[in-house]
Amino acid sequence: MEPGSEMSTVNVLRRDLEDIKDCLIQLSTKQESICSSDILQTCSRVDGETKCCNSEAKRVLTEKQDQISFLLKFALKKLDQILPTATTTGQVESASGLKRSRPLTPLRVCRPAPFLLDSGAHGNAGSGVSSAEDSPPASPGSKFFKVTADSKAPGVRQNNPTLYMPTATVGKVSVEPAGSASISTFSSKAVVLSHMSIKSPKKRPNRSRRDRNRQRCKQTEAPVEIQKLKAGEQGKIPDDGYLWRKYGNKPIKTASYKRGYYKCRHFKEMKCNATKIVQQANNDPTVFHVTYKDKHTCKQAQQFGNGATGGNPSADTDNCSLADQISSQAGADIDDSLDFEPAGGLEWPASPDNSSASDELFPQSEEEGVVESSKLEEQRSILDFADDLSQGLSQELSGTELLQQVQDSSLTVGSLDSVHCNEWQISTSPDLKLHSEKLHSKLGCSDLVDAMENMDEIVLNASQQGSWNFFSDIAFWQPDLADSCFLSGN
DNA sequence: ATCATTTGACCTTC
């Protein structure tokens, strides 16, 4: 891939994130309207005065409210952190004269209505203090679980006694049914042999320590790129266009699936050091996290132009960048996002060595080029968590779903009927429709849920085009960002 | 026979 086209993909990704963020802000407004809407005020008042309101329905609604509030806050915070860091890019951007087309929208956090808080389940009843700020719901069946300070999850630090995260895998904390440990046959033969005091017939000649260190040193200096790819045909590992040879397969303690190790097929005759490690995602077997190390120096690199470390030649051969795809979707109406491109014909800085352009944008901190496995794990954790967040948002941020739940919960008191709900939906968010249309024209999606799903697609497309570094490099460039994304509170 | 994959020993790091 040409560095320029990769950068334009990153630009598009940024714009999409900004749009999604704007949409989230709109929804936050909507959520605030939920909290203060006459409908719920009426419900609460009636409940307080006549006790005729369906308390179970209110509890469900409250829980939903809390979850939405928390997710909104989390998403906004995450996006707020990603966007300014990604678009500011420190010296790089200022040096190249890049300017934002519009200022970042300040973070807005919705507080659920105090009157909705039950004293039993959620506490803070009547206190006027938001529960979403301090204690997201953790009721049975909730999408949240509690992480204590001694957790090994990334982002969990001392002095942060409690935080809440969506369920499923987060860092090294995973929620799995007891007894689900995989049965490994690894080293079984060795165990038997050692039991029988028989030494394994396999014996490799010892390499000198200096040679091994030299090799390891060479490996750790290799540039690393993480991509997240969808399964190929029949659920097999995705084809990235390069020819690889598998040289290892290992069960990993924290992974449900074995990790595959691949070398460039020309590693011998052309001394190509490119390798990749393929790990199937725990929660979604159709998703593969592929870690590319070192560049192809073989004929494949010449054939495909070898932009990124592992690269994705098939994406290069598409001759159609993500920007092109979205532009074609949006037709002529790209509007103000166009001036987000480098002004004055300036190009994004290209990597002199033709490696991933985002290496320049998001330089690795500390010892440059040295990638520790723990950081890779952290990146994977972040990617997994992004999945969870996206899924959670898709499920929870549906206003219509919430409305449906209200309507389905036998709340027939006073004005809480479908007509008023619909009116409320229209009236409380006057800009939502406009924004949705904008999103629709740009991304081909009609509402926030679609937007979030589309985000996955965008990210997937970007990853296939070698731009996954946009996210993964953020974790390297600013590791604390990954941490802070997980923290609740201010 | 050749090539690719699997397997488990060996290695380093933590």
Place this chain on the structure above:
DNA sequence: GAAGGTCAAATGAT
């Protein structure tokens, strides 16, 4: 000692 990465013999597929 556990865990993960790599090597090369063993095995399987064509």
